[in-house]
Amino acid sequence: MNFLEKRIQQEGSVLDGNVLKVDQFLTHQVDAQLMQKIGEEFAAKFQAKNITKVITIEASGIAPAVFTGLSLGVPVIFARKQKSVTMEDELLCTEVYSYTKKVTSTVSISSKFLTPTDNVLVIDDFLANGQAALGLSELCQKAGATVTGIGIVIEKSFQSGRELLEKAGFDVYSLARIASLENQQVQFLTEK
Amino acid sequence: MNFLEKRIQQEGSVLDGNVLKVDQFLTHQVDAQLMQKIGEEFAAKFQAKNITKVITIEASGIAPAVFTGLSLGVPVIFARKQKSVTMEDELLCTEVYSYTKKVTSTVSISSKFLTPTDNVLVIDDFLANGQAALGLSELCQKAGATVTGIGIVIEKSFQSGRELLEKAGFDVYSLARIASLENQQVQFLTEK
Incomplete structure (x- = not known):
């Protein structure tokens, strides 16, 4: 069990509907030391890939993403779910459905921050339906x-x-992989 | 001019209605190195105050807050504007009006994360109407x-x-203080 899996085992709880609650250190209260370690892990994994930008989505993705950006020495962009009055540039937009919040959000990034020469590392807190x-x-x-x-x-x-x-051809690296949340128990994938 | 004021001078732009746009390094694209320095400044200022928690509000407050929490070695809580399905605990709630987004949000924190023994440092990206x-x-x-x-x-x-x-009795420390945004020019307060 790695450092993150231990933490999930100790502090995570399983709610109805296969929902894992980790609000003690990731999604509401944030353990900055843990986030730093997570950022270092992502940076180590993708160090050789000439990453030029890290992108994520507000809000729970921001903490792991900024520490990844710090370790890689590249800018971090967080896609916004709500348009701010300062977003008057040309926007790249798409629709994202959240199963945990049960809402579809229009997610956007100012187009000036992404160019055809960028090699992007996408960081997010959870992967469920993708x-x-x-x-x-x-x-x-x-x-x-x-x-x-x-x-x-x-x-x-x-x-x-x-x-x-993976079918879409992406290189996916997850720090903790959960095989099952049945019977209120967190089971991790053993082969990694 | 300090490191942050220089950055605002170089990369900030002034929009109609006294809006300062700093989406190059703070509110949309984030410079993690700069955020680390900002976190260290806040930690140095409040080091002797026995801070036990850092709190902020999603989304632009998260990056400076997590680096402050890292430097102080304390947990960071970000108040949420939208209820997640994992927030099933007792919540502390209040209404906050955003002048830049022109919306009132219900902002909440799970009550289990704040106790009467906590000394809290509130961190936010902007102070305008408070x-x-x-x-x-x-x-x-x-x-x-x-x-x-x-x-x-x-x-x-x-x-x-x-x-x-200040009238409410709070100790407010701002890294950059802007005296005026008139004529599309950023003027800082000279006495600090």
Whole structure:
């Protein structure tokens, strides 16, 4: 069990509907030391890939993404779910459905921040059905940028997200892979 | 001019309605190195105050807050504007009006993360009318926690926020204080 899996085992809880609650250190309260370590892991994995930008989606993706950007020494962009009055540039937009929030959001990035020469690392807190990661990849494609990798903090491997992303040709690296949340128990994939 | 003011001078732009756009390094694209330095500044300022928690509000407050939490070695909580299905605990809630987004949001924190023994440092990206900082302070008060300080990345000193917060008795520390955005020019307060 790695450092993150231990933490999930100790502090995560399983709610009805296969929902894993990790609000003690990731999705509401954030353990910055843990995020730093997570950022270092993603950076180590993708170090040789000449990453030029890290992108994520607000809000829970921001903490792991900024530490990844710090370790790689590249800018981080967080896609926005709500348009701010300062977003008056040309926008790249796509629709993302969140199964945990039960809403479809229009997710956008100012087009000036992504160019065809960018090698992008997509970072997100959870991979379940893959909708957020696919949406972010779509924004990159619209900009002509290359998605060089996808780094996920917690993957629900029993849902369809990873398969979907791999079929689309993406290199997916998840720090914790969960095989099952049945009977309120967290079971990790043993082979990694 | 300090490191942040220089960056604002170089990369910020002024939009109609006294709006300062800093989406190159803070509100949309994030410079993680800069955020680390900002976190270290806040930590140095409040080091002696026995801070036990850093709180902020999603989304642009998260990057400066997590680096502050890292430097102080304490957990960071980001208040949420939208209820997630994993937020099934008792919530502390308040209403916050955003002048830049022109919407009122219900902002909430799970009550289990704030206790009467907490000394809280509130961190936010902007201080204009003070509504977000006041809202976060209200959540702390509801929990019986003490707001020990408020750290702001960019203060619009020509708006009412600082006065409001100081009148309420808070120790406000802003890294960049803007005296005026008139004629599309950023003028900083000279005395600091």
